[in-house]
Amino acid sequence: MIHRHLLIWASLLAGAQALVHAQDIFNFRPIIGVLAQRPPDRMVAGLDKNYTSYIAASYVKYLESAGARVVPILTYQDDAYYEELAGSLNGILFPGGAVPITSDSGYGAAGKILYDYVLSANAKGIYLPLWGTCLGMEMITYLSSNNNWLTYCLANNIANSLDLQDGYVDSRMFSQMPATTILYLRTLNVTVNFHHKCLTPQNFTESGLSDQYKLLATSRDSLGMEYIALLEHRDLPIFTSQFHPEKNPFEWADDTNHDSIPHTPEAVESAQYFAKFFVNQARLNIQSFNSKEEEEGALIYNYQPVFTGSTSGFVQAYLFLNHSVTSTRGRETNAAPPESKQQHPAAAASPTQESNAIITTIHQAKNRALKKLKIKVLFYNKLKNALHSRNNGTTNS
Ligand SMILES: *[C@@H]1O[C@H](CO)[C@@H](O)[C@H](O)[C@H]1NC(C)=O
Ligand SMILES: *[C@@H]1O[C@H](CO)[C@@H](O)[C@H](O)[C@H]1NC(C)=O
Ligand SMILES: *[C@@H]1O[C@H](CO)[C@@H](O)[C@H](O)[C@H]1NC(C)=O
């Protein structure tokens, strides 16, 4: 029965071959949300406004360089704002930084809502990937274990190699990694760390996090203490690194607190792999904003990064005011209606205007068709998965 349906769906999808590439990649225009946080006082002191949150531009460039666009996720917004964004994005990144990982910070409060959303979306069969870097990893382990299992360590401003753990080869993250990159990561000090807290392998196990996550790699702090460097969730598209891959290609501070960032070709190439990997994960998600206007209103292009290299460890940052955005839907309502573009109703439509109108109509029809197609692809995938687990005798949903 299921087989027959599968065939029907497969034939319906005959026209969708352009979308159905190897490894089920459907989305070639992925958009990833990056969470903001309160800026260091020193960074804001020299600026024109009392900005209340920031995103280091290196995270944006890192994702952009692998073929994604970025949407900033602001702090202190209402739940609807986070839920609508999370339902429109193709992936979410929790960056590093220096704020509480609990709900005491805007970052922590938003992080919890987004993390919960990622879990429930994935439970419903929506493949929504999440990456946490440094503080972002610490927050994810905190949220996943309902407790803080971190301990103080000496791993600030230090470049390390990775000690790859048993079974890393079979992980999603490493299974596609070029052998040369694996060699760089395990033999050269190409990953850079800026943290004062560590998750030890002992606490990784004791906390039960080991039931949820696969340990891919560890590093050692300045005193030789082993700590967790890289995790991937056993079932869900959740990935974390304690080190900072975005810094190798994009951060240039070289004062005594930041002089360990490796910029060698090997370090940059290794870092780029992680960007490509995560953006590829986002390509597996086909969520989208409700309209082009909504998408444009949300993208990072609405903000300009500023030079913050003399007041922080970040060469450039995006800064935001603590304004309330309520929800993207609300913003859409406030936007000028498309009709307002037709300023001169009396003027006769020129041939160019007419053909533009036709092109627009075709474009809209194409988008509607594409959207329907994507829904079918999603349905087909669910069916395929159902079939998979049936054949395997599992009852996982
Ligand atoms: C920022 O806020 C402080 C007081 O909280 C005020 O003295 C200062 O002028 C403000 N700076 C700017 C640029 O608005
Ligand atoms: C931002 O706004 C929220 C809610 O209005 C407030 O609770 C929070 O303290 C503000 N944060 C900053 C850094 O001003
Ligand atoms: C384990 O976590 C606890 C906090 O929950 C911390 O006090 C302790 O130092 C950690 N132990 C190790 C070995 O990391």
Ligand SMILES: *[C@@H]1O[C@H](CO)[C@@H](O)[C@H](O)[C@H]1NC(C)=O
């Ligand atoms: C990497 O760093 C460690 C400790 O900081 C050092 O002992 C080791 O020689 C370095 N390895 C390379 C290949 O530079």
Ligand SMILES: *[C@@H]1O[C@H](CO)[C@@H](O)[C@H](O)[C@H]1NC(C)=O
């Ligand atoms: C069943 O699961 C195993 C291990 O998870 C996998 O290797 C195999 O391909 C699956 N078989 C089918 C028919 O899905």
